[in-house]
Amino acid sequence: MNAMTLLLITVILLAVIGLLIGILLVFAGHKFHVEVDAREAAVREVLPGNNCGACGYPGCDGCAAAIVKGEAAVNACPVGGASAAEKIGDIMGVSAEAAEKKVAFVKCAGDCAKAHTKGSYIGVRTCTAAAALPGKGDKMCQQGCLGLGECVSVCEFDAIHIVDGIAKVDRNKCVACGKCAKVCPQHLIEIIPDKSMYAVECANIEKGKLVKELCDTGCIGCGICVKMCKFDAVHVENNVAHIDYEKCKGCGACAAKCPSKVITFREQPKKEKEVS
Amino acid sequence: MGIYSFRGGVHPKGNKELTAGKAFVRLIPKGDMVYPLSQHLGKPASPLVKKNDPVLAGQLIAKADGFISANIHSSCSGKVKAIERRLNASGVPVDCIVIANDGQFTPAPGVGEEVDYSSFSKEEIIAKVKECGIVGLGGAGFPTNVKLMPKNPDEIRYIIANGAECEPGITCDDRLMREYTDWIIKGLKIVLSLFPAASGIIAIEDNKPESIRAMEEAVKNEERMSVLTLKTMYPQGGERNLVHAATGMYMESGALPASLGCIVDNVATLSAIYRAVAFNEPLMEKGFTATGDGFNEPTNFMVRIGTSLREITDAAGGLKEETRKLILGGPMMGPAVSNLDAPLVKANNALTAQLEDEVEKAELEMNSCIRCGRCTRVCPLGLIPQQMARACERNDIERFVKLHGADCIQCGTCSFICPAKRPLTQLFKQTKPMAMSYIRMQAQKKEA
Structure with a gap:
């Protein structure tokens, strides 16, 4: 057998193997064919790709699949906002109604100047660690913001920061994914409609006399706000006032009479400032 | 011996x-005497006295509420000044009975x-x-x-x-x-x-x-x-x-x-x-x-x-x-x-x-774990604090439980010995309640 024959056999053998595999692949391609909706890829393309989970689905892929299947609304992604919803609406062929913008809201106004402190907290610098100790952090209030910034560390949108000892939400950046609310050991963060004009910046459940000892700006549960409200939108539960954002008309009667100034006016974003 | x-x-x-x-x-x-209703493990006691009631030393003022609970007695004689929430030593508001002490300590009969x-x-x-x-x-x-x-x-x-x-x-x-x-x-x-x-x-x-x-x-x-x-x-x-x-x-x-x-x-x-x-x-x-x-x-x-x-x-x-x-x-x-x-x-x-304040000093000197194993050597329960702490930092409750972290008595021995001054005990204190509820959940699952 000379070199030429050897080469020939090799080439023919390889060609035959290649042909067999080719036939197998064509067969498998037909047999295991999966119908892919082109829209899913298109929707996924429009979604922001943070994989934040704010929509409630496992990442953006999951959300796109859910939208195409019709399980989720076209405006399911709070991060993409109105513009994404519109584009997805075009793809899906339905008109998109922009979801009401929601934001995180911290129910504490006890910054370094207002909240009374009882000592200095030394230890693991996370809120969860501080909250597990008797007496919690620096502040006397047991329900207030501990100011150690666990919410800051989980926010993927740079929308929450510790300012002067308490967490402050940047309403322009916040997409209401709710991660901060989940991680806060004090359960102080609430997701509220961005357009709500008034909110109670306190969560202290103690009675008035004790609250005064703990903080300059604590809800004393006096109930004046309840009396002032004409729309039955304010209620005092467990010595703290709560506003029902559905019923609130934003008249401001409660805030005007609040003796501890814990019901605060939330400036409404101007139209041109709104993030698209 | x-x-x-x-x-x-x-x-x-x-x-x-x-x-x-x-x-x-x-x-x-000489001053007012304060009796928190929860001075024991278990359910707080329920008060038996009202404001302005006269009390004697040794009189029952709050009754055990439940099997694991304890009676509370007045240790002075005087008058009930208030039943209100007051701050305890750690600064946590707790329900208390306050008695204005008359300084006589007149004992209750018997x-x-x-x-x-x-x-x-x-x-x-x-x-x-x-x-x-x-x-x-x-x-x-x-x-x-x-x-x-x-x-x-x-x-x-x-x-x-x-x-x-x-x-x-x-x-x-x-x-x-x-x-x-x-x-x-x-x-x-x-x-x-x-x-x-x-x-x-x-x-x-x-x-x-x-x-x-x-x-x-x-x-x-x-x-x-x-x-x-x-x-x-x-x-x-x-x-x-x-x-x-x-x-x-x-x-x-x-x-x-x-x-x-x-x-x-x-x-x-x-x-x-x-x-x-x-x-x-x-x-x-x-x-x-x-x-x-x-x-x-x-x-x-x-x-x-x-x-x-x-x-x-x-x-x-x-x-x-x-x-x-x-x-x-x-x-x-x-x-x-x-x-x-x-x-x-x-x-x-x-x-x-x-x-x-030793803790304050320790925090300034805090460093990374060098895996020297001293915490393991001194743990009275034979646990591995170094690995438990890593589980705590990652919030890995399953691993923490696997390492028997729920048995930790929080004695502070590991934090004391740690040359890197890591706050080990605090991490365990923070994770233990979560570990306990995890164990309870697992037990319930097993039953179901």
């Missing part, structure tokens, strides 16, 4: 010399009168202990009557009187064993009468030779009692360590001492049992050490429960100006005090004032 101990442990500076030589001083409180208890049945003794609101005075405040009713009373072989007092600085149990030896012995005898198969072991660390001598003298004629000298080692007074020292057996994970036929009671609890059974005297008074370099005159006090910490501090010569930190209990396990107007509750046994 050799010197018994456990595996692991550390040697923090004892600081017992500050107060060990000082006899108890009886503190007569309180303090000697009774012949030799004819009492077992049930009567346990009922008396329950009625008098006695809880574990070593620190945890577990209702003693519950402890005295194990499921296997005939299998109890050892009653261990815990006189180890391993926390640095505290000397009130030491003084109690020297000055009120008789009460402890009689209390132990009462408990022994409940368990016919048991023998009493009084366990004392060897840094308290006077107490050992006093106790050995007292048990000379007692057939069922002996004194066990323990090595001075922190945390020798932990229940598991004591059971091991006394019986040579290790308690299983999650088990109670009763599973090995042991009941562990603090010496102060035993003396309270004696006072309750023999004198019908509810838990009103206890030994308390005010110690640390921050006090002008560190002292051992016999103090009434409900006295404000400020009165105790004043009686101990006041605090030095440079005092950095106050701790309720000893420096190893005690929580920081932020409110001196808080009252002394049943389970408190010391107030430590420090000129230097």
Whole structure:
């Protein structure tokens, strides 16, 4: 057998193997064919790709699949906002109604100047660690913001920061994914409609006399706000006032009479400032 | 008899010399007395008095609410000033009964009168202990009557009187064993009468030779009692360590001492049992050490429960100006005090004032873990704190439970020894409640 024959056999053998595999692949391609909706890829393309989970689905892929299947609304992604919803609406062929913008809201106004402190907290610098100790952090209030910034560390949108000892939400950046609310050991963060004009910046459940000892700006549960409200939108539960954002008309009667100034006016974003 | 101990442990500076030589001083409180409704483990007691009600010393003012709960008695006479929420020593608002003290301490009828208890049945003794609101005075405040009713009373072989007092600085149990030896012995005898198969072991660390001598003298004629000298080692007074020292057996994970036929009671609890059974005297008074370099005159006090910490501090010569930190209990396990107007509750046994805050210094020196393994070597439970801490930092509860993190007694030994000054104990404290609920969830799943 000379070199030429050897080469020939090799080439023919390889060609035959290649042909067999080719036939197998064509067969498998037909047999295991999966119908892919082109829209899913298109929707996924429009979604922001943070994989934040704010929509409630496992990442953006999951959300796109859910939208195409019709399980989720076209405006399911709070991060993409109105513009994404519109584009997805075009793809899906339905008109998109922009979801009401929601934001995180911290129910504490006890910054370094207002909240009374009882000592200095030394230890693991996370809120969860501080909250597990008797007496919690620096502040006397047991329900207030501990100011150690666990919410800051989980926010993927740079929308929450510790300012002067308490967490402050940047309403322009916040997409209401709710991660901060989940991680806060004090359960102080609430997701509220961005357009709500008034909110109670306190969560202290103690009675008035004790609250005064703990903080300059604590809800004393006096109930004046309840009396002032004409729309039955304010209620005092467990010595703290709560506003029902559905019923609130934003008249401001409660805030005007609040003796501890814990019901605060939330400036409404101007139209041109709104993030698209 | 050799010197018994456990595996692991550390040697923090004892600081017992500050107060060990000082006899108890009886503190007569002058100000209002405050009684938090939750001075024990378990459900808070429910108040029986109203505002402006007159009360006498030893009168029941709040009743145990549930099986694991304890009665609370007034330790002074006077009038109920208020039932309101006040801040406790850590600054947490708790429900309290406040009594305006008239300074007379007029006893309620029957309180303090000697009774012949030799004819009492077992049930009567346990009922008396329950009625008098006695809880574990070593620190945890577990209702003693519950402890005295194990499921296997005939299998109890050892009653261990815990006189180890391993926390640095505290000397009130030491003084109690020297000055009120008789009460402890009689209390132990009462408990022994409940368990016919048991023998009493009084366990004392060897840094308290006077107490050992006093106790050995007292048990000379007692057939069922002996004194066990323990090595001075922190945390020798932990229940598991004591059971091991006394019986040579290790308690299983999650088990109670009763599973090995042991009941562990603090010496102060035993003396309270004696006072309750023999004198019908509810838990009103206890030994308390005010110690640390921050006090002008560190002292051992016999103090009434409900006295404000400020009165105790004043009686101990006041605090030095440079005092950095106050701790309720000893420096190893005690929580920081932020409110001196808080009252002394049943389970408190010391107030430590420090000129230097070790934790503050440690935080400045904190560094990365170098995996030296010292924490593992000293852990009295044989856990691996280094790996547990990593699980805590990652919030990996499953791993934490797998490493038996839920057994951690938070004695602080690992944090003490760590050369990198890692806050190990705090991480465990934070994760343990989550681990407990995880275990409960797993158990429920298994049942379902």
